[in-house]
Amino acid sequence: MTRLFSLEYARSLDAADPLRRFREAFLFPEPAGPGPVVYFTGNSLGLQPRGVRKAVEQELDDWARYGVEGHFKAATPWVSYHEVLIPPLAELIGAREAEVTAMNALTVNLHLLMASFYRPTPNRYKIVIDPNAFPSDRYAVASQLRFHGYDPDEALMIAPADEQGRLDHPALYRLLEEEGPRIAMLLMGGVNYYTGQVLDMPTITRRAHAQGIMVGFDLAHAAGNIPLALHDWGVDFAAWCSYKYLNGGPGGVAGAFVHQKHLGRADIPRFEGWWGHDKASRFRMPERFVPLPTVEAWQLSNVPILLMAALRPSLALFQQAGMERLRAKSLMMWDYFYALLKDIGDPRLEVITPLEPEAHGCQLSLRIREVGHPAYEALTRADVYVDWRSPDVIRAAPVPLYNSFEDIYHFAERLQRILKSL
Ligand SMILES: Cc1ncc(COP(=O)(O)O)c(C=O)c1O
Numbered sequence: 251m252t253r254l255f256s257l258e259y260a261r262s263l264d265a266a267d268p269l270r271r272f273r274e275a276f277l278f279p280e281p282a283g284p285g286p287v288v289y290f291t292g293n294s295l296g297l298q299p300r301g302v303r304k305a306v307e308q309e310l311d312d313w314a315r316y317g318v319e320g321h322f323k324a325a326t327p328w329v330s331y332h333e334v335l336i337p338p339l340a341e342l343i344g345a346r347e348a349e350v351t352a353m354n355a356l357t358v359n360l361h362l363l364m365a366s367f368y369r370p371t372p373n374r375y376k377i378v379i380d381p382n383a384f385p386s387d388r389y390a391v392a393s394q395l396r397f398h399g400y401d402p403d404e405a406l407m408i409a410p411a412d413e414q415g416r417l418d419h420p421a422l423y424r425l426l427e428e429e430g431p432r433i434a435m436l437l438m439g440g441v442n443y444y445t446g447q448v449l450d451m452p453t454i455t456r457r458a459h460a461q462g463i464m465v466g467f468d469l470a471h472a473a474g475n476i477p478l479a480l481h482d483w484g485v486d487f488a489a490w491c492s493y494k495y496l497n498g499g500p501g502g503v504a505g506a507f508v509h510q511k512h513l514g515r516a517d518i519p520r521f522e523g524w525w526g527h528d529k530a531s532r533f534r535m536p537e538r539f540v541p542l543p544t545v546e547a548w549q550l551s552n553v554p555i556l557l558m559a560a561l562r563p564s565l566a567l568f569q570q571a572g573m574e575r576l577r578a579k580s581l582m583m584w585d586y587f588y589a590l591l592k593d594i595g596d597p598r599l600e601v602i603t604p605l606e607p608e609a610h611g612c613q614l615s616l617r618i619r620e621v622g623h624p625a626y627e628a629l630t631r632a633d634v635y636v637d638w639r640s641p642d643v644i645r646a647a648p649v650p651l652y653n654s655f656e657d658i659y660h661f662a663e664r665l666q667r668i669l670k671s672l
Pocket of ligand 1: 356357358384386387439443468471491
C-alpha cells in the first residue's frame with residue numbers, strides 16, 4: 251500500500267482543488283449505510299444541481315401567472331427559450347452558435363441528422379460504426395439502412411477493435427483506405443460508453459473526409475466530459491444528450507450540431523416543422539417553409555420548457571468552472587483512481603479504458619474477472635453508485651464538477667475490502 255492510499259492524502263488533494271466548492275451546488279443521494287455515498291454514475295445520470303428546483307419553479311410560476319402569454323411574457327419568453335442554451339452549449343462542444351441547438355432527445359436527433367447526412371447512392375451506401383457502439387445507435391443506423399432499402403448485415407460495418415474492444419485507429423484508417431468509395435457515412439461515439447475510450451475525432455474526420463465520407467459523432471459521453479472543437483475539426487454533424495455529464499435531468503433535452511458548411515444549403519434534405527421556420531413569419535403560418543439559416547432549421551416542435559429550465563443551472567456551473575479547469579481536475583482524478591486500483595493489486599482487476607490521457611475522459615471501465623457481478627452487488631450495498639455491463643465490466647466515472655478525491659479513496663477502500671472477501 252502506498253501513501254497515496256489514505257484518507258489524509260485524498261483530503262489533501264481536495265484541499266488543493268480550485269473547483270471543490272462546486273460540489274456544494276449538487277444534491278447527492280442519501281446513504282443507506284454509515285459511510286458517505288460514492289456517486290460515480292454521472293456518466294449515466296448526472297446529479298441534480300440545487301438551482302434546478304428554482305429554475306423549474308420559475309416556469310411553473312410564469313405558466314400560472316400568464317397562461318399562454320408566457321410565450322412572450324415569461325421571464326425568459328418561451329417562444330425563444332432554447333436560445334439561452336445555445337451559447338453555453340456551443341462553448342462546451344467547440345462550435346459556432348449558428349451550428350448548435352437544443353431539441354428533442356438524442357436518438358431522435360441522430361435520426362433527423364441522418365435523414366440529412368446519410369445520402370446513399372448505389373455505389374456508396376455503407377455505414378461504419380465503432381466497436382461496442384451504444385445499442386440504440388446501432389438500432390438507429392440499421393433502421394436507416396433498411397429505410398433506404400439496404401440490408402444491415404451487408405451494409406453496416408463495425409470498425410476494427412483491439413483485444414479490449416476499443417477502436418483500433420490504424421486498422422480503421424486502413425479500412426477507410428480500402429473500402430472508402432463504398433462508405434457513405436461514419437457514425438461513432440466520440441467517447442465510447444463501454445470502454446471510456448476517447449476517439450481521435452479530428453483525425454478520424456480528416457481521414458474519412460479524404461474518402462468523401464460524411465462524419466457524425468454521438469457525443470453522449472463526450473459533452474461536458476472532454477474539451478471538444480467540432481467546428482475546427484470539420485465534423486459534419488453531432489448529437490448528444492444532457493442527462494449525463496451535463497446534469498440536465500432524466501430524459502433531458504438533447505443537443506444537435508450541424509457544421510456551418512452545411513447550413514443554408516438547399517441541396518440537403520431535411521424533415522421540417524414550424525420551429526425550423528423563419529422566426530419573423532412563423533406565427534403568420536405561411537404555406538411555404540422558410541428555413542432558418544442556422545441549425546435551428548432542423549427543429550420541428552415548440553420546445554420543452556421545463557426540461558430546458560432544468561438544464562440551465564448546470565450550464566451556468568460549467569461556465570463558471572470552465573472546461574479547461576474541469577479537464578485538468580478530471581485527469582488528476584483519473585490518475586489518482588488508477589494508482590489506487592494498482593495499489594489494490596488484485597490480479598482479477600483490470601482497467602480496459604486506455605491509459606493515455608488524450609484517450610480517456612472521466613470514466614474508468616474496470617474488468618473484474620470471476621467475481622465481477624458479486625463485487626458490483628457488494629459495492630451497491632456499500633452505497634457506491636457504479637454501473638454493471640455484462641459480462642464483467644464495472645463503469646465508474648468520477649466527474650470533476652462534483653466528485654472529490656475523497657470519493658475515489660472511499661471507492662478504492664470499499665472495493666479492496668470487497669475483493670478480499672470474494
Ligand atoms: C452513447 C449513447 N448513445 C445513445 C443513447 C440513447 O439516448 P436517448 O435515450 O436519449 O436517445 C445513450 C443513452 O444512454 C448513450 O449512452
